[in-house]
Amino acid sequence: MEIQKEIQKETKNSQDTGPVFPDFDQNLKIQGISLKRGKTLTCQINLGLLCNQVCKHCHLSAGPDRREIMDLNTINQVIQFQKKIGCEVVDITGGAPEMNPHLPVLIEEMAGVTNILMLRSNLSALYDANDPALLDLLVKHRVTIVSSLPSLNLSQTDAQRGEGVFDKSIKALKQINDMGYGKKGSGLVLDLVSNPAGAFMPAPQATAEKRFRKVLKDKWGIVFNQLFTFANMPLGRFERWLKKKGNYDAYLNSLWKGFNPCTVDGLMCRHLISIAWDGYLYDCDFNLAARLPKGNLKTHVSEIEKIDFENQNIAVGNHCYACTAGSGFT
Ligand code: SF4
Structure with missing residues (x-):
């Protein structure tokens, strides 16, 4: 809770006073920490920046006007890559992956070459897709659905993600619950992700999960497996919003003050x-x-012949402070 209080205190004043934090790589040096790659366990595939929503916190600035999506040729190269590397987890994300027409091909191919296949969905895109064949495919391959649901409040969610998003999200959750997702013994995992509405840290994960579980069940009969809470990343649309409000340096200063080497x-x-x-x-x-x-x-x-990423350097920037504040991001 200390870091949360600190950020609230720092960002209460809308005027930035300028950065006091050292750059993230300098901070690692000061702390005597060397950040190197370990064994690669997860292959995360970003299918594009096209999205049906324009969320205020989006670090990728995804939206309906973005045209960047992964084409079939690249998807085939990614499939070949996973066949060589054999990651335990394949994590499909976007934008809204449902808006990439090649998503079913990717799911079919990846299902045979990984232990855990995950699809990140903003829920409203899944609802808008209105695609029973896609839903059947997710069930057939036991694809874990990781859904973003920032808040249990309609107006707060719609203010952050766009009008009508909350209703669609609830409808999508009910729909996938009906297919077995989130239900004990079904083998179909439904996890939720929640992030704060502004420049502050999320509530502790266990507390938030308890509240989401109760409210979703009591109000809509919705169940899920786990809830993860994440801080907003000072990049993309959220970075621009912080700067517009004069809160960017204050937010970064607070994240730096909350640096936790254990993360x-x-x-x-x-x-x-x-x-x-x-x-x-x-x-x-x-x-x-x-x-x-x-x-x-x-x-x-397409250039990777074998995976020898272990002990390689990791590129870092000051946004990394969001991963290392308090109990960490990941
Ligand atoms: S943003 Fe987080 S996960 Fe990415 S390089 Fe920085 S510390 Fe690592």
């Missing part, structure tokens, strides 16, 4: 490879948004 070992960039819609590799999805290529070297997925 470094578990950072997602140590065990994940992120593949952008154009096939280029990143250490994580946030670096993709910041256009910081994997290890600061631009590499295309």
Whole structure:
């Protein structure tokens, strides 16, 4: 809770007083920490920046006007990559992956070459897709659905994500619950992700999960497996919003003050490879948004012959402070 109080105190004043934090890489040096890649366990595939929503916190600035989506040729290169690397988890994200017409091909192919296949959905895109064949495919391959649901409040959600999003999200959750998702013994996992409405830290995960479980069940009969809470990443649309409000430096200063060295070992960039819609590799999805290529070297997925990423450097920026504040991001 300390870091949350700190951020609220720092950002209460809308005028930035300028940065006092050292750059993230300098801070690692000061702390005597070396951040290197470990074994690559997760292959995250960003199917594009096209999205049906224009969320205020989106670190990728995704939206309906974005045209960047992964084409079939790149999807085939990604499938070949996973066949070589054999990651335990394949995590499909966007934008809204449902808006990429090649999503079913990717699911069919990846289902046979990974232990856990995950699809990230903003829920309203799943509802808008109105595609029973896609839903059947998710069930057939036991695809884990990870859904973003920032708040249990209609007006708060719609203010952050767009008018009508909350209603559609609830309808989509009911629909996938009816198919068995989130229900004990079904083997169909439904996880939720919640993030704060503004420049503050999320509530502790266990507390938020308890509240979401009760309210969703009591009001709509909705069940789910786990809830994850994440801080907003100071990139993309959220970065622009922070700067417009004069809160960017204050937010970063607070994240820096909350730096927790114990989070470094578990950072997602140590065990994940992120593949952008154009096939280029990143250490994580946030670096993709910041256009910081994997290890600061631009590499295309088609160039990789074998996986020898262990002990390689990880590209970092000041947005990394959001991953290491308090109990961490990942
Ligand atoms: S934002 Fe930085 S610390 Fe966080 S996962 Fe990416 S590279 Fe690692």
